Amino acid sequence: METRVVDHPLAAALLTKMRDERSDNATFRSALRRLTEMLIYEAARDAQIEEFDITTPVAVTKGARLAQPPLLVPVLRAGLGMVEPASALIPQSQVGFVGMARDEHTHQPVPYMESLPADLSATPVYVLDPMLATGGSMVHTIDLLVARDATDITAVCVVASPEGVSALERSGHPVRLITATVDEGLNENAFIVPGLGDAGDRQFGPR
Numbered sequence: 001m002e003t004r005v006v007d008h009p010l011a012a013a014l015l016t017k018m019r020d021e022r023s024d025n026a027t028f029r030s031a032l033r034r035l036t037e038m039l040i041y042e043a044a045r046d047a048q049i050e051e052f053d054i055t056t057p058v059a060v061t062k063g064a065r066l067a068q069p070p071l072l073v074p075v076l077r078a079g080l081g082m083v084e085p086a087s088a089l090i091p092q093s094q095v096g097f098v099g100m101a102r103d104e105h106t107h108q109p110v111p112y113m114e115s116l117p118a119d120l121s122a123t124p125v126y127v128l129d130p131m132l133a134t135g136g137s138m139v140h141t142i143d144l145l146v147a148r149d150a151t152d153i154t155a156v157c158v159v160a161s162p163e164g165v166s167a168l169e170r171s172g173h174p175v176r177l178i179t180a181t182v183d184e185g186l187n188e189n190a191f192i193v194p195g196l197g198d199a200g201d202r203q204f205g206p207r
């Protein structure tokens with residue numbers, strides 16, 4: 001599986017804002033928005049483009065656009081904060097939704113919502129979730145996409161753990177990972193260390 005870590009000074013500064021426990025909800029959301037732009041920029045680097053004719057004030061020339069805009073799939077709640085910056089960068093993209101919350105004791109994802117197109121065979125999919133911890137939530141989301149015949153899936157995360165990366169690899173699914181960091185590992189509560197805490201709570205408050 002391809003794992004691409006967006007290693008850039010501006011991304012590192014935004015990640016630092018998100019990690020800092022002193023950042024309030026608004027500061028955290030703002031840093032997530034700006035960092036997501038960088039992650040999506042990187043995710044789209046290899047996207048196919050199609051050319052078309054345009055006219056500048058001076059001459060006729062070739063323009064470019066994405067041949068197949070991706071479906072954006074935020075994993076609720078924490079992925080919600082990544083939708084606006086991703087769809088601003090790729091305005092032609094459509095959005096599907098998956099809702100999931102980890103059980104505090106088992107750390108298994110408990111799905112509560114699914115709103116996706118039936119056929120994804122011709123559609124690249126970007127799954128948006130800031131955190132890849134055990135990988136359970138991401139693998140479950142990708143299971144749903146593969147069941148709809150998706151073959152071109154990108155997991156766009158902010159913080160990944162080595163355990164989450166391994167889980168994605170073991171899933172055997174057609175997925176690549178774009179992330180701002182791969183951290184040290186998980187603690188006894190399956191939180192990423194050093195991580196940034198609970199990405200849903202830090203955007204929206206406790207549930």
Ligand SMILES: O=P(O)(O)OC[C@H]1O[C@H](OP(=O)(O)OP(=O)(O)O)[C@H](O)[C@@H]1O
Pocket residue numbers: 075076077078079100101102103107109129130131132133134135136137138164190198199200201207
């Ligand atoms: O890799 P995993 O071990 O599955 O953990 C990662 C998941 O945990 C968080 O969501 P959470 O369950 O806290 O829900 P929330 O977004 O509503 O806070 C996060 O946004 C991921 O979806």
Ligand SMILES: O=c1cc[nH]c(=O)[nH]1
Pocket residue numbers: 078131133190191192193195196197198199200
């Ligand atoms: O560190 C973690 C692990 C799971 N979910 C989060 O939001 N943070």
Ligand SMILES: [Mg+2]
Pocket residue numbers: 078198199200201
């Ligand atoms: Mg949470």
